[in-house]
Amino acid sequence: MKERKIPLDLNCGLDLLGVVLFGKWKIRLLWFIDQGHKRPSELQRKIPDASRRVLNIQLKELEEHELISKVIYPVVPPKVEYSLTEFGKTLIPIIGDLGSWGDENQERLRKLISAS
Amino acid sequence: MKERKIPLDLNCGLDLLGVVLFGKWKIRLLWFIDQGHKRPSELQRKIPDASRRVLNIQLKELEEHELISKVIYPVVPPKVEYSLTEFGKTLIPIIGDLGSWGDENQERLRKLISAS
DNA sequence: TGGCATAGGGACAAAATTCTCCCCATGGCC
DNA sequence: GGCCATGGGGAGAATTTTGTCCCTATGCCA
Numbered sequence: 478m479k480e481r482k483i484p485l486d487l488n489c490g491l492d493l494l495g496v497v498l499f500g501k502w503k504i505r506l507l508w509f510i511d512q513g514h515k516r517p518s519e520l521q522r523k524i525p526d527a528s529r530r531v532l533n534i535q536l537k538e539l540e541e542h543e544l545i546s547k548v549i550y551p552v553v554p555p556k557v558e559y560s561l562t563e564f565g566k567t568l569i570p571i572i573g574d575l576g577s578w579g580d581e582n583q584e585r586l587r588k589l590i591s592a593s
Numbered sequence: 594m595k596e597r598k599i600p601l602d603l604n605c606g607l608d609l610l611g612v613v614l615f616g617k618w619k620i621r622l623l624w625f626i627d628q629g630h631k632r633p634s635e636l637q638r639k640i641p642d643a644s645r646r647v648l649n650i651q652l653k654e655l656e657e658h659e660l661i662s663k664v665i666y667p668v669v670p671p672k673v674e675y676s677l678t679e680f681g682k683t684l685i686p687i688i689g690d691l692g693s694w695g696d697e698n699q700e701r702l703r704k705l706i707s708a709s
Numbered sequence: 710t711g712g713c714a715t716a717g718g719g720a721c722a723a724a725a726t727t728c729t730c731c732c733c734a735t736g737g738c739c
Numbered sequence: 740g741g742c743c744a745t746g747g748g749g750a751g752a753a754t755t756t757t758g759t760c761c762c763t764a765t766g767c768c769a
Contacts, residue, residue: 487706489695499615501756533716533717549716555717555764567698571690575607579611580605582606586612597724633746634746669735669737670734670736671735671746
């Protein structure tokens with residue numbers, strides 16, 4: 478974590494949630510891990526638009542924030558598995574709602590976005 | 594809206610939702626507008642950490658995405674009022690859930706975040 | 710030998726977001 | 740006149756986030 482020049486505001490729950498959840502791929506990572514895609518390479522294939530680098534960074538942040546846990550198997554080639562912690566699981570229903578809202582309004586949203 | 598050099602991914606509902614909802618202050622703006630704080634100056638006082646500029650920009654985006662609507666009263670000094678559209682109101686329960694999760698886990702989150 | 714896959718990370722470049730500073734206009738008040 | 744409040748926006752810099760490229764290491768397979 479780099480030093481921030483402008484400190485984060487942490488006034489309310491929303492700020493706190495934002496710190497742990499709002500990264501370009503974090504929500505998706507949690508979602509896919511919940512669905513049983515545990516290994517980094519699997520996740521990268523699931524999210525091909527993300528760069529490996531950033532995926533790794535965000536996985537590490539999720540781990541630091543105790544939303545996921547990591548098991549490293551001492552084998553060759555290396556094998557790593559992530560899974561949701563109990564804490565992380567509490568976010569899944571919310572993430573589900575977010576995705577559903579987007580899906581349900583998909584058509585409308587696409588029009589609105591392409592217009593801008 | 595500036596031209597993007599890297600096009601947005603719009604594969605799933607989550608991507609679409611992200612476009613309309615994930616700006617530094619957008620969620621809060623929707624929330625406060627729902628609570629009856631309608632005028633720009635009110636909102637700025639409610640969110641003192643945000644710069645006027647960015648608040649205006651994000652309000653405009655929310656409007657373009659039809660989550661809020663804007664009424665301009667032709668008076669001096671100028672008066673403007675925002676309110677949620679029916680579409681925007683459908684997001685309020687979800688935003689409530691996000692905030693609640695953060696509030697409920699506030700203590701834990703603060704520790705985790707300050708550790709990093 | 711060369712290439713594949715696995716997982717990870719440093720250095721740096723690019724892009725996107727946000728912030729700061731300045732400006733516009735009007736009417737009321739001291 | 741000078742200052743307040745209102746709502747808005749441009750230019751450009753600062754900051755943060757994300758991406759690209761290259762490197763590590765091991766074993767398997769053609």
